[in-house]
Amino acid sequence: xxxxxxxxxxxxxxxxxxxxxxxxxxxxxKLAASVSRPASAMVPSKxxxxxxxPAEPAPKKAEPAPKKAEPVADKSSASEEDAEVELSAKxxxxxxxxxERQQARATATARAKKLADxxxxxxxxxxxxxxxIAATPKHGTVWSYEGELGPANWxxxxxxxxxxxxxxxxxxxxxxxxxxxxxxxxxxxxxxSSFSEVNNGHTIEVTVGSGNFITVGNTVYELQQFHFHRxxxxxxxxxxxxxxxxxxxxxxxxxxxxxxxxxxxxxSHRLMQTIWDNLPLEKQxxxxxxxxIDPSDALPERREYFTYMGSLTxxxxxxxxxxxxxxxxxxxxxxxxxxxxxxxxxxxxxxQSTAGRMIKESN
Numbered sequence: 184x185x186x187x188x189x190x191x192x193x194x195x196x197x198x199x200x201x202x203x204x205x206x207x208x209x210x211x212x213k214l215a216a217s218v219s220r221p222a223s224a225m226v227p228s229k230x231x232x233x234x235x236x237p238a239e240p241a242p243k244k245a246e247p248a249p250k251k252a253e254p255v256a257d258k259s260s261a262s263e264e265d266a267e268v269e270l271s272a273k274x275x276x277x278x279x280x281x282x283e284r285q286q287a288r289a290t291a292t293a294r295a296k297k298l299a300d301x302x303x304x305x306x307x308x309x310x311x312x313x314x315x316i317a318a319t320p321k322h323g324t325v326w327s328y329e330g331e332l333g334p335a336n337w338x339x340x341x342x343x344x345x346x347x348x349x350x351x352x353x354x355x356x357x358x359x360x361x362x363x364x365x366x367x368x369x370x371x372x373x374x375x376s377s378f379s380e381v382n383n384g385h386t387i388e389v390t391v392g393s394g395n396f397i398t399v400g401n402t403v404y405e406l407q408q409f410h411f412h413r414x415x416x417x418x419x420x421x422x423x424x425x426x427x428x429x430x431x432x433x434x435x436x437x438x439x440x441x442x443x444x445x446x447x448x449x450x451s452h453r454l455m456q457t458i459w460d461n462l463p464l465e466k467q468x469x470x471x472x473x474x475x476i477d478p479s480d481a482l483p484e485r486r487e488y489f490t491y492m493g494s495l496t497x498x499x500x501x502x503x504x505x506x507x508x509x510x511x512x513x514x515x516x517x518x519x520x521x522x523x524x525x526x527x528x529x530x531x532x533x534x535q536s537t538a539g540r541m542i543k544e545s546n
Contacts, residue, residue, distance in 0.1 A: 326498050328385075334532050337498050347500035353535035354493030354506060355416035361489055361544035369442070369486060369507060370398040373406070373478040379471040382463055385497065386410045386530055387523070389458055395478055397432055397440065399505065404432030404440045406478055411455075413523055415445050416496050416531045417508050419489075424512055425520055428481050429496075439495070440505040442488075444481055449514030454480035459522055483511040487545035496532045510545070 323340040326332050332340065338348025346353070376392035388410040395406035408431050415427035426446040433439055446452070454476060463470045487510045494502040 328530050328532070337500065341498065344498045344500060346494065346502055347498060350494060350500060350502050351536075351538045352492055352494055352502040352540065353500060354496050354504065355418070355532060355534050356491065356493065356537050356540075356542075357418040357421055357534045358489045358491075358508060358542055358544075359420045361542040363546050364543055366488065366490065366543060366545045367400065369488070371479065371482065372396040372398075373482075375475040375477045377471070378476050379469050380458060380461060380463065381469045382466045382526065384466050386412065386527060387458065387462065389476075391476070391478055397442070399440060399507070402434050402438065402440075404434045404438070407431050407433050409478070409481060411523060411527075412496075412531045413520075413527055413529065414531050415443075416534070417443050417445065418534055419445075419508075419510075426515065426523065428513075430478070430481060438503070438505070439501075440507065443506065443508040444483065445509070445512035446515045446520075447512045448517055448520065450516065452480075452513065452515040452519055454478075455515055455519050459519060481513075483509055483513050485509075485511045487511070489542060489544045491537075491540055491542045493540075 320342045321340060322342065326337055326340055328334065334347070337344050338346070373395045376395060378389055378391050380387060380389045388408055390408045391406050393405065397404050397406070409428055410431075411426060411428055413426045415423040415425070417423065417427060424445040424447045428444045428446065430442040430444070431439065432441070457474070457476055461470050461472045489506075489508045489510065491506055492502075493504050493506045494500050495504060
């Protein structure tokens with residue numbers, strides 16, 4: 184019997200440390216301990232029984248014939264064998280339960296490890312794909328003035344637009360602390376010309392027929408096109424206006440000069456009204472009216488201006504652009520401005536750092 188109990192204890196140890204906390208294992212151990220105690224430990228000793236009182240002498244009788252001894256040893260052996268069989272069955276049952284729980288824990292651990300490995304591989308693949316995408320040169324063409332495609336991310340959309348994020352001569356800027364000097368007057372040679380216009384998805388752009396020039400210093404620039412922004416991209420001492428017109432010129436050598444005319448609310452703007460009257464119905468549609476416009480109608484009476492070296496204010500943000508911003512604003516009616524705001528409520532790049540650039544202004 185004791186050998187059977189010892190075998191059960193060894194089995195419990197072999198099942199692992201995890202089984203030590205198992206209630207079934209504890210119950211089995213308790214059962215084994217109770218069975219292993221000798222019967223004498225559970226039955227009171229004769230020494231602990233009180234001594235019998237002396238019996239009074241009884242009258243003598245005839246002694247009966249001695250009884251035949253009962254087979255006590257055989258009954259005790261049979262009872263012990265039954266207990267051993269019962270204990271053996273309980274031990275086998277407990278061991279089976281322990282093995283089943285241990286197998287369940289092992290299966291759960293393997294499943295959890297498999298899921299963790301699969302997630303790790305998935306994360307590694309996603310990271311590798313993201314790295315590959317990030318390393319691939321981008322050549323996007325779609326941009327806007329807000330959201331993920333807005334000015335803050337222009338340089339990330341196309342590798343050729345890197346200057347939008349890394350340039351140190353970017354436009355527009357806040358024009359302040361300018362050096363007042365006797366700036367040379369801009370010479371204008373504008374005349375009535377044919378034109379075409381398009382709603383290009385960013386602004387209303389008007390292409391002007393050839394033959395319209397300005398001269399700045401010793402360089403002659405030809406007017407290419409003009410377009411509108413709302414609000415004005417330029418600021419003067421921190422203040423902007425409701426709209427602005429940019430007149431874009433290019434020299435024979437490819438140099439770019441842009442004149443900015445600020446627009447504030449007031450009287451109707453004649454040139455703007457002609458443009459609004461001929462707006463295309465769909466974006467990207469080009470309209471070429473059979474009438475002419477005079478670009479001079481975009482210019483204020485006084486021609487004092489600020490000037491500095493900057494960039495295009497939209498992708499690819501090319502630098503080396505000569506900017507001239509007239510001090511005197513022109514006026515446009517509230518209705519004219521409202522019409523543009525329905526198309527483009529916001530199409531202005533935020534002001535950029537001056538980065539120590541020199542700003543000159545007319546006396």
